[in-house]
Amino acid sequence: MSGAKDGSAFPWETALDRLATLYGTGDWRRPYLRDHAEDPFQVLIGTILSQRTRDEQTDVASARLFRRYPDARSLAAADPRVLERLIRPVGFYRTKSRAIRACARELLARFAGVVPRDLEELESLPSVGPKTANCVLVFGYGIPAIPVDTHVHRIANRLGLVRTRTPEETEARLRERVDPRFWIPLNPLLVQHGQNVCRPLRPDCPACPIRDLCATGRALRDGRAPPRREDRPGARARARRASRPRSPPPPPSRRGTTSRRRSPRTPGPPRRRPRAGRR
Template identity: 60%
Template sequence: MKIVKIIKILRKFYNLRVFEDRDPYRVLIRTILSQRTRDENTDEASSRLFQEYPTIKDVAEAPVERIEWLIKPAGFYRVKAKRIKEVSRIILEDYKGRVPSKLEDLLELPGVGRKTANCVLVYAYGKAAIPVDTHVHRISNRLGLVNTKTPEETEKRLREIVPKEYWIELNDLFVQFGQDICKPISPRHDECPIREYCRYYKLLSL
């Protein structure tokens, strides 16, 4: 199976990462911060926020203006600060301070879409899910695994074609590969270890 061969090759080049010590709340907030920004900005914003407000209760009770300042490196800080404070309050009040571990419950939280919810399932709870961000969407289409217009369509198709035992690692491998080799602009074809499986590369070679 093409996707299994691709995953096994990428495993040789990239180690799976651990984010926020798998703390569900911190993984959730980190993923909210990561929306429409670079990883290094997410790292800085997350570090600043949790250094000053280490617990969910601290964040829920913090002035939104202070949260805005702390997470400013992540961009869109006013929207994200309001969302983070509201999500923290809801988890405290409705879930006794514990981040939900079911997809449908996560999707009820304000500003939490399928990518964010699936990231929590994978990176915090170790549950089989496929978070589809811009990297996963782009690479899946370039490889010819899918032919889709939106991340939601990509997730649906990947769930159909990827054996469930590989779901957990797919996002992390594709994200690292997308940052390193399969970049949005000027992908590094000469260094790509999976180019023989890539529809995009074959089209360029015609």
């Protein structure tokens, strides 16, 4: 694959400049995340709360939670009923209240309440997957990493930088192909773009400032089919079926010689037609 196709030669500077201008985030080269790094504990717990929840609800629940339990020690000792009440705005609040308390307890037991700065150690905590761990590195510590959520995964595929089925695969490919100096601004800018222009359904390609850099945008502009996405519904099952070896039909002489074959001279009861709706 050529550099342009595999993403290693994608003009990230140009793309990030244009996105930063569109969203008014200032110069992405400035280490603004290091100046304004958030509390790593609150990034960690807030990211767990944000799973399958809208940002506005996460913000409300996080503000209520951290006013009362600002650190691992207080959260580990929290009353479960109070906890549930505080984070009720987020989806699955009962499950998440157990998850964040377990996470705080483990932080206390294994790391003296200090959130680790290491990806593997972060991922060893309960309810912490690659995206959450990478968010802590980027937003809590200003350490270059690539948190890949559904927006980053979708846009990287639409741009033609990767052809992947899962966010984990996308993260692995992007880590190989993107210069680390672009890692920190990549997530915040692509997430904003995914929420506003490159939406999951009906992306607004004509209004997109990086359309000329995007394989999907160029294809649609030229009336060609966009590149095939690997994460379309059913793509995985279709790929599995296509790769399955086809067994040849049995030789004619052995056909139907199983022990359960009914003797032709003793016909069984007539077959019933299946009723509609029965399985």
